[in-house]
Amino acid sequence: MRADAMNLPVEHLPSARLQVEASIHHVERDHPQRIRKSSMSRFFAALSLLVAFALPTAAFALPCKYYDQMVSQPQGSQYPVFPGDPAHERPGPFTLLVAPSSNVVKVNPKAPVGTVLATQAIGSSTIVDANGVPANEGVITCDHAIDGAQYAMLGQPTAYPGVFESGIPGLGIQIVSWPMTWGPGVVQTQGSLSPGVTLDLKYWKIGPMGQGGTLSDAIASVTIFYNNQRWYNVRFKDPIVIVPTIPTCSVSTPDVMVQLDQKAPTDFASVGSTLGEKDFNVTLGCSGGDPSSSTTMHMFLTDQTTPANQTNILSLTPASTATGVGVQILNGTTPIVFGQTSAAPTTDIMRNIVVGTPTVDIPMKARYVRTGNVTAGTVTAIATFTTSYN
Template sequence: MNSTKAMTTGREDGIKLIGKRSVKHVGAWMLQTLCAGLLMLCSIHAQADYVHLPYNKGWTANFDNLSFSASFSASRDVPVGTVLQSVNADGKISYSNTCPVTKTVTVSGTPVPGMADTYQTNVPGIGVHLYVTAGWSGGNYTSVPSTEVLGLSSSGPTNFYTRADLVVTGPIGNGTLTTLPSMTISYSGTCIDDPNYISPHMQALNPGTTIIGRTCSVTTPSVDVTLPTVFPSNLATGSAGATPFSLGVNCTQGVTVKVTLTDASNAANTSTTLSLAPNSSAAGVGLQILSGSTPIAYGPDSAVAGNVNQWTAGTTTGDPMNIPFTVRYIRTTGAITPGTVKGAATFTMSYQ
């Protein structure tokens, strides 16, 4: 009896000891497994939402700088808004997001007054307009600065372009581009909280492009034309006394020369008849200036491309250029009164 009791107690004690060790071991294994599961879940959450841009360089780097040509020439009066050159680059992008993401693009530079999203450079008449891919990716551009809210999506790597246009903002001067705008692209969203994925990415432009403004010099700044004496009967057909004259310009090759004649006695005149100067004594007659057989209409004194009644004289070859004209008397309304006929016109050259 005593022996049996002792053996039973020993087995019970042994069972209890084994059970205690077993519970402790299993519990520790379960805790370790739980912790590993939590760590794994945290790791998956951190990697689930991201924006890798620029993909080709790692998502914390800036874009490579864009470069315009080393040098090029442009005529002085090219129309404002003309794009002289456009350059772009594909930085590629990879992204995955489970929440709306805001893409913000800012520009560092001085805006050109009156020209949306165009920024000044140090060369007169030259500005820069910047663009980025619209939305998440693709080939469509959006002008910057801009803010877009992008929907849930996942893709990559795929195309992501940046672009810069060299734009005419006024009469073009000469110089080397040293002051240029830059843009910065950034993303934000509640599901993207890793600083590596939302770091701003800058797009800059390389300086050093030389701009050569093509200009001309007028070799006949003023011309006096003496018309012959005519009688009222000479105007029976409507005109008389045709007399040739010309204007001279000297330009580099490839400049399109355009001309505007302005009535010095009546700046608002847009007809083809030049008003008589106040010191004229004749009446019922006016003056008409022709290019070839075409009467020239008058317009405002301006070199701006597209000025009212501006017309094309020709494109230069690099040699001196003469622009031929003819001036004649022209019959106007009312009775003809004999006397002196005087008129004055100014001319404005536009080099495009």
Template sequence: MKRNHFRGCQGIAMKFPRHLTLYYATTYQPVRSLFTWLGTWCALLALTLLPAIAQAASCTPHGGPAPLVVMLPGFTVNANPNVPIGAILGSNTTTWSATSPSAYITCDITMSSEIYNGDGTYLGTVGGTPNVYASSIPGVGFQFTLGSSTLLPYTAYLDPVQGGPGVHWAPNPSYSFTTKLVKTGAIAAGGSLNGEIGQVWVTGSGFNFQIVSIQLSSSIIFTPTRPTCAATAPPVSLGVATIGTTLRNVGDTSPAQNFNVTLVCSGGSAGVTTNLYATLTDQTNPGNTSNQLSLTNTSVATGVKIQVLNGATILGYGPDSIAAGNTNQWLIQSSVGNTTLTLPLSARYIQTAASPTPGNADGIATMTLSYQ
């Protein structure tokens, strides 16, 4: 932590027998020479001393709240959950940034130590990795490093000059901070970590005060290595739909033609599965969110569109996005591991105008897979 002495008028205290204290206002001077200078006046001023009145120790923030807040960016870790206990799953090194750069805290007693702690239960050494804290994700812990090599928890002991009254306690803006995720046990699922992950305290004479809160500006996201799938599907011929026979009125449909999408899923860690979702996107009209696929611009026919079905369910269309909850996203299968799936679908024409015109009627849709 950065410690800056006051450079204005302040009270300087010296202790005398019978717990008598002299307070003398003066401008800032080096502490050693100031104590020596005051000492030469002891004999002259001793008769004027009054009994000291004990007051509770306190710390005061200036220019910001207490504790002061420093922020660290989040990061994403995608790792094999089957590594040995104690293995490092992922890490990130950055320099923290203060939310109130000019803010500081002063305390009215001498502080004897600074204590740097991580958040969560302290586990100690796990599988050979020292100084590990538990996180809210089962099987995943933290290890924190201040600077290049100082592991938390860490205590810095202070001399009276470093921790004396009037010192400005403020985060050093140049401190680097490394956060590591450590395997501490069986990992069944991923998760996210947010909020405060560490603190800095000062202590002295039975008094302690949190001066800094180390927080995340965005989430740390951990996901086990999951399988991903490659999809293949042949072009689908819908045959001939005869206007006036097969298609007579708006809403009439042609017989559905079955086809299969093959999904080859691989690359996941043993025992790790994913919930596999999909979204169909209309390539001719990407903003289409209906359940009718537009005809391509080269199609001659008019007044008809195409529907794709999953069993008896007519599938809708949505943006080309992997985001969970995407418009018209649907579940293919839960708990998919390293495997090959066959997804049976069907397609058909639907009449959309009272007077359709004949000709070729083609449509193109893409499928976007989302692993959740």
């Protein structure tokens, strides 16, 4: 039974493309082929521009400096003093390396979009400078009073407040608690980041999910208000592996090219006749899943040239010069019906995927079909195939 008929949730994963190319030639060759050569002209131009200007030196703020430890606070002074101990100066910005109790996060790709898939408490952290050398503290010291600092997630924002793209399709990440104690109104010239910072993270489902992935890039940063200079980045100490609890698949070859053999107009017997079948495979790479789990993969094809096409004949692209022919894609011996969704009448190709199945090949065929008065020329037809699961 089709998933749509069962009213089960079906999510479409990123589409891939199928391109079929061929040519239909006249049998007669009385006229020599002409080749047109394109001409190219070149010119060179040079422009010299000398601009002299001066700005007040006050317009350029001196950068803040980075140190491994706090500067001694003079007796009776409310704040530490600039410039600090040169012996402890470090290249910046610093990086806060956070270490959760587990580097594997299991998620359920079948969960509804907008669901919190997992939470994670970061119980320990360390600090390194820009060269990766460990530091006892991450101190930033400026020559000017800094009115606070702020953190920002580095991914793109999503439709969910505080949730940002993680870099893995369909997975969002959110920092729930942030140990920011230096906010607007706290005027000082120096700030200190100590190891042992704790964070709480949430992983959200923000869209269709595929095979999971690995989180290894920085997820957030902290900058100071004074001159927007970065103080430190937040990164996982070791990569976080996102593992689906069910097997998931993605298309191994985003572009599948099929080259049909050349034919002559006289080879087509009548309207509706077909010929020139050519085998090809759409290959899926699959992984993940808890023991004994399985999932049902669905695939449907859409006519890229005519997306509203709901027939079993793929349209030719505008670049095609042949007429009177189309292309059919076969699932077994049955021509596939194209469509923009997996709903009927679109052909739904289904495969049951079990744990431990790394590769799934879906065999198909492409062929010519006569649609009218055939004239010689080139034939190009493009379909996009979309995989989903429920």
